Structures are given as structure tokens and as C-alpha cells.
Amino acid sequence: MASIFVHNLQELRRSASLATKVFIQRDYSDGTICQFQTKFPPELDSRIERQLFEETVKTLNGFYAEAEKIGGSSYLEGCLACATAYFIFLCMETHYEKVLKKISRYIQEQNEKIFAPRGLLLTDPVERGMRVIEISIYEDRCSSGSSSSGSSSGSGSSSAGGGGAGAR
Amino acid sequence: MSVMVVRKKVTRKWEKLPGRNTFCCDGRVMMARQKGIFYLTLFLILGTCTLFFAFECRYLAVQLSPAIPVFAAVLFLFSMATLLRTSFSDPGVIPRALPDEAAFIEMEIEATNGAVPQGQRPPPRIKNFQINNQIVKLKYCYTCKIFRPPRASHCSICDNCVERFDHHCPWVGNCVGKRNYRYFYLFILSLSLLTIYVFAFNIVYVALKSLKIGFLETLKETPGTVLEVLICFFTLWSVVGLTGFHTFLVALNQTTNEDIKGSWTGKNRIQNPYSHGNIVKNCCEVLCGPLPPSVLDRRGILPLEESGSRPPSTQETSSSLLPQSPVPTEQLNSNEMPEDTSTPEEIPPPEPPEPPREAAEAEK
Numbered sequence: 451m452a453s454i455f456v457h458n459l460q461e462l463r464r465s466a467s468l469a470t471k472v473f474i475q476r477d478y479s480d481g482t483i484c485q486f487q488t489k490f491p492p493e494l495d496s497r498i499e500r501q502l503f504e505e506t507v508k509t510l511n512g513f514y515a516e517a518e519k520i521g522g523s524s525y526l527e528g529c530l531a532c533a534t535a536y537f538i539f540l541c542m543e544t545h546y547e548k549v550l551k552k553i554s555r556y557i558q559e560q561n562e563k564i565f566a567p568r569g570l571l572l573t574d575p576v577e578r579g580m581r582v583i584e585i586s587i588y589e590d591r592c593s594s595g596s597s598s599s600g601s602s603s604g605s606g607s608s609s610a611g612g613g614g615a616g617a618r
Numbered sequence: 619m620s621v622m623v624v625r626k627k628v629t630r631k632w633e634k635l636p637g638r639n640t641f642c643c644d645g646r647v648m649m650a651r652q653k654g655i656f657y658l659t660l661f662l663i664l665g666t667c668t669l670f671f672a673f674e675c676r677y678l679a680v681q682l683s684p685a686i687p688v689f690a691a692v693l694f695l696f697s698m699a700t701l702l703r704t705s706f707s708d709p710g711v712i713p714r715a716l717p718d719e720a721a722f723i724e725m726e727i728e729a730t731n732g733a734v735p736q737g738q739r740p741p742p743r744i745k746n747f748q749i750n751n752q753i754v755k756l757k758y759c760y761t762c763k764i765f766r767p768p769r770a771s772h773c774s775i776c777d778n779c780v781e782r783f784d785h786h787c788p789w790v791g792n793c794v795g796k797r798n799y800r801y802f803y804l805f806i807l808s809l810s811l812l813t814i815y816v817f818a819f820n821i822v823y824v825a826l827k828s829l830k831i832g833f834l835e836t837l838k839e840t841p842g843t844v845l846e847v848l849i850c851f852f853t854l855w856s857v858v859g860l861t862g863f864h865t866f867l868v869a870l871n872q873t874t875n876e877d878i879k880g881s882w883t884g885k886n887r888i889q890n891p892y893s894h895g896n897i898v899k900n901c902c903e904v905l906c907g908p909l910p911p912s913v914l915d916r917r918g919i920l921p922l923e924e925s926g927s928r929p930p931s932t933q934e935t936s937s938s939l940l941p942q943s944p945v946p947t948e949q950l951n952s953n954e955m956p957e958d959t960s961t962p963e964e965i966p967p968p969e970p971p972e973p974p975r976e977a978a979e980a981e982k
Contacts, residue, residue: 471718471719471722472722473718473719473722473723475765476767478754478756478767478768481768481891481892482767482768482769482781482782482892517908517910518907518908518910519908520902520903520907520908524906524907524908525902525906525907527906527908528800528905528906528907528908528909529906532800532804532905532906535695535696535699535700536699536700536703536801537699544908544909544911545908546908546909546910546911547911550911576913577915578713578716578719579712579713579913579914580910580913581712581713581715581719581764582719584718584719
């Protein structure tokens with residue numbers, strides 16, 4: 451299945467050219483926890499519905515909040531790790547790493563279903579040092595080449611996106 | 619034929635990372651460039667404990683209890699494990715902005731400040747954020763081309779921005795930041811306990827043996843005891859003091875950097891917005907909270923077409939600012955944030971325990 455996504459992404463890259471990139475910055479209003487601003491960037495105005503975009507960012511913020519949640523299970527993990535002088539991390543994944551895997555699956559899914567058909571590509575924030583969500587905006591060479599013809603040209607050039615694999 | 623192709627050398631990302639770190643074990647280990655004092659730390663701990671196990675433990679295990687060397691071994695192994703974890707792990711380095719991102723941020727800054735005429739130094743770039751009803755400023759890092767998250771700071775020794783930067787510790791040969799602060803704290807705590815333990819049992823050993831064969835004879839039989847007592851005595855004052863200071867910081871959820879700069883003290887300054895107000899909660903968060911993984915991806919494989927063009931990232935920085943890369947960081951830091959040229963990032967070797975100790979005493 452992954453090979454199909456990579457193939458479709460290669461098709462997207464061949465038929466579309468990168469027009470510009472938009473960077474969604476971090477939102478520090480709740481402290482140092484990982485959250486991204488839900489402010490809708492004007493460059494995406496003609497490409498995607500505001501509500502879809504905000505929903506994606508809010509879901510991502512929810513995942514990060516889950517990863518960084520301070521509670522009973524995280525204390526237990528921390529104490530257990532300390533008791534084993536942190537050797538347990540050689541065989542066990544931390545809770546944070548598990549959630550990051552969930553996030554990358556979610557981003558791949560969102561790219562396939564929502565963003566690639568509109569000629570957009572989300573990059574996992576982990577690949578940008580958790581600083582920004584990078585959204586690449588592609589223009590389709592096959593069509594008239596104008597960036598305003600978002601969804602119709604996007605759906606012609608790629609069917610399933612597979613953005614996550616390509617971003618690595 | 620296919621075996622020949624597989625054996626071609628791959629370029630991993632750590633080989634092209636900017637900053638002044640050294641990497642070992644194909645990117646698994648990450649340290650600062652100057653490691654001399656770290657080797658001294660290792661030598662002192664290993665040497666003292668070897669002498670202790672070889673001489674005093676044999677006598678005390680028989681005369682008092684075999685639990686003595688066992689407990690010493692547990693403390694020794696725990697402190698070595700936490701030392702190596704602190705020294706070898708990524709302290710929370712924030713990767714530098716890629717060119718697209720840096721250009722995007724520059725555009726945003728120019729949109730808010732207006733373009734700066736050629737040849738003039740740009741004004742300090744600061745963004746204000748409100749955290750828990752208090753205004754916190756985010757500063758722009760000219761080297762990394764990012765707005766630093768709150769509590770992050772740029773280490774001039776390693777030339778990286780580090781999240782929740784505490785200080786650069788030459789004794790562990792690495793920065794202490796968000797990802798390795800708990801290991802550092804556990805290291806100094808276990809080292810304090812180990813030092814007290816070894817010191818105490820050396821005294822007990824000398825006392826017990828002197829009753830049988832006399833004080834001078836005891837010292838002649840195991841001259842290592844004198845060396846151990848001396849090392850432990852001096853280590854006690856510095857490491858135990860440092861542990862006390864860091865316990866104080868953990869209880870208040872502060873970093874050494876913030877404490878030395880006086881970020882949250884004084885009437886005109888804001889209160890620490892990261893503290894939960896409760897000592898237990900602060901300790902739990904700092905020591906047992908969730909541990910974010912490293913975002914550096916040191917062992918990722920660079921695609922072939924990028925591996926030749928990566929080095930310009932450091933050269934770009936230097937050519938766009940000034941000829942030599944260490945100098946512009948210092949100059950621009952002094953331009954934008956005069957207080958950032960203070961000691962935490964450049965503590966000279968013999969001094970690390972003293973400023974925190976003085977601060978701890980001043981607190982009393």
C-alpha cells in the first residue's frame with residue numbers, strides 16, 4: 451500500500467510544481483507545550499475550507515497535548531524508568547514516541563484524503579524540529595497553471611497523495 | 619554485485635548537522651567539542667570507586683556487612699549510567715530553520731518592522747506572547763534563524779539553540795536542557811550520595827583498623843585511603859552544594875539560566891509562569907514528566923542529491939552575517955540582548971559549582 455502512495459506522490463510531483471510554502475507557527479499562549487496556531491493563513495484561502503484546516507490543526511494540537519499530558523501514567527513511566535536507570539528505554543518505547551507515531555499516521559491520512567486532492571501537502575512537524583507545520587502548495591502544470599483552480603486540478607493529478615512517505 | 623551496492627557508504631544526517639557538536643557511534647552519541655573535563659570526571663569517579671572496592675570494601679564486608687559493597691556498587695552503577703545518559707544524549711537541540719522557513723519568517727518580520735536600509739544593523743527582533751496572563755518575550759536567534767521558544771537559549775559553546783536551556787556543563791561535556799535535565803539531576807544526586815557513602819565508610823575503615831593496628835600503620839597499609847578521603851572531601855563541598863541548588867531550582871521549576879539572569883525575581887519582573895505553585899507538582903513534572911524524543915534525527919539517511927549541498931548551511935550563516943561564524947553570534951547577541959553574554963553558557967572549568975553555591979547561599 452505504501453508503494454501506491456509513493457507512486458501517487460511521484461505523479462503529483464511530476465505533474466505539479468511547488469508554488470509556495472506556508473508555515474504554521476507555534477502557539478505559546480498555554481506555555482511551552484506543543485501547540486500550533488489555528489489562525490487561517492491567507493495563502494490557503496482559495497485552496498481549502500477554513501473549517502477543514504482548523505479541524506486538522508486542532509486534532510494535531512489534541513494529539514500533542516495527549517503526548518505531553520502530565521498525569522498518573524506519565525509519572526509511572528518516569529519512575530519506572532528511573533528505577534531501572536533508564537535502561538528500560540532500550541526495549542520500550544516512551545508514551546510520547548507512541549503518540550508521535552499516531553500523529554504521523556494521522557497526517558498521512560489527512561494528506562491522502564483532504565490535502566493532496568487540493569494540491570497541498572502537510573509535513574509532519576517532527577521533521578521541522580516541532581517548530582512549524584509546513585504546508586506545501588502545489589500548482590498543477592497539467593491545467594492552466596493558476597493556483598486558484600485548486601480542487602478540480604488537484605483531483606486530476608493525484609488520487610491518494612501519500613504525502614507522509616514523500617516528506618521523509 | 620548487489621552486495622557491493624549495499625556496502626556503499628551512506629551519509630547520515632549527523633555528518634552534516636551545523637553546530638559545534640561531536641558525534642560518535644555513527645550518530646548515536648552526541649557531545650560537545652571539548653571533552654577533556656568529562657574524561658577527568660570519569661577518571662575521578664572510576665578511580666576513587668576502584669580504590670574503594672579494592673581496599674576498604676574487602677575489609678568492611680568481612681568486619682561489618684557484605685551489604686556495604688553491594689550498596690556502593692548500586693550507587694556507583696546508577697551514577698555512571700546517569701552520567702553517560704546526560705553526556706551522550708541530545709539535550710533538546712532545536713534544529714535550524716531550513717531556507718524556506720527562514721525566508722518566510724524574514725518576510726513576516728519585514729512586514730511588521732519595515733525594511734532596514736543596507737548596511738544598518740536590524741533592530742532586535744522580539745515577539746510578545748502572553749502565557750498564563752503574563753507577557754513573555756520571544757527572541758529571534760540570528761544563527762538558527764528562528765524565534766526561540768520560551769525558556770530556550772542559544773549555547774555559544776555548542777552553537778545550538780537548546781530547549782529549556784539550563785547551562786552548559788563542562789564536567790559532563792554537554793549542554794543540560796529539556797531532554798537531559800533529569801539525568802543530570804539524578805547524576806549529581808547519586809554522586810552526592812556516593813561521595814558521602816565512600817567518605818563515611820573510609821572514616822569507619824580507618825577508625826576500625828586503627829583500633830587494631832594503629833592509625834599510621836593503617837595509612838601505610840592502604841595509602842589509597844588518604845587519596846579517596848581527599849577527593850571525597852573536595853567533591854562533597856561542590857557536588858552536594860550543586861545538588862542542593864538544583865533541588866531548589868526543581869522545586870520552583872526554574873532553570874539555572876533563568877536564575878542567574880534573574881528572569882523571575884525582583885519586584886518589576888513577572889512571576890515564573892511555568893511553576894505550578896506546588897513543590898511536589900513541580901518536582902514531578904521536571905523529573906518524571908513525559909520525555910520528548912530528539913527532533914534532530916541524527917541517524918536519518920541523507921538523500922544522495924542533498925548530501926553534497928548540505929554543508930552550505932553553516933557557510934550560508936557565516937557569509938550572510940560576517941566572515942567568521944562564532945563572532946557574529948557574540949556581536950549580535952550583545953546587540954539584541956546584552957544580558958545574554960553572561961556566564962551560564964560559558965562557565966570556565968574550575969568554577970561551575972561556585973556561582974550556584976553562592977546563589978544558594980545568597981538565598982539563605
